[in-house]
Amino acid sequence: MTNNRKTLRLKYWDYSSSGYYFVTICTRDRQYLLGHMKNSEFVPSCFGVMVPKIWNELEHRFQNIKTDEFIMMPDHIHGIIYISPDNTASVGAIHELPLQTTRPKRRNMLLSKIIGYLKMNTAKQINRLRDTPGTPVWQRNYYEHIIRNENELFEYRKYIQENPLKWESDPEYLH
Helix, strand or coil: CCCCCCCCCCCCCCCCCCEEEEEEEEEHHHCCCCEEEECCEEEECCCCCHHHHHHHHHHHHCCCEEEEEEEECCCEEEEEEEECCCCCCCCCCCCCCCCCCCCCCHHHCHHHHHHHHHHHHHHHHHHHHHCCCCCCCECCCCEEEEECCHHHHHHHHHHHHHHHHHHHHCCCCCC
């Protein structure tokens, strides 16, 4: 049996490299599991309240990262993660990031480990509350974008902050 899943990652990028990464993680089948919108504001469900807690713990679990902007929506989350070149994770100005040309080992990618940790721990807690052990909570994959400069960082922060205001105009929104 062959695995025909198409990767969403850049072929030669090392996702342990220093820099900012914008990530989107969707719930399984885009279920409104995390909460609901009321007057363009997100109201978390009993399942959704633990997601920001685990997001905020990521910096303690992974010493060389800083979490940046974050938002939770009924069926997905957006966030920015900064991977430091060393363990101080000092956040300074970013410069243009060149694409890398050697193929890195996928199993050792720090960004994937961070997302896996977040998904695993939130799913465990959500399934404990639902009494549904082992039930998938999140889609198998996640979306990421390597933020290459200050302008992109500003735009992604703005996108995250304004996401609740755009909820009702989103084509995925179930009216």
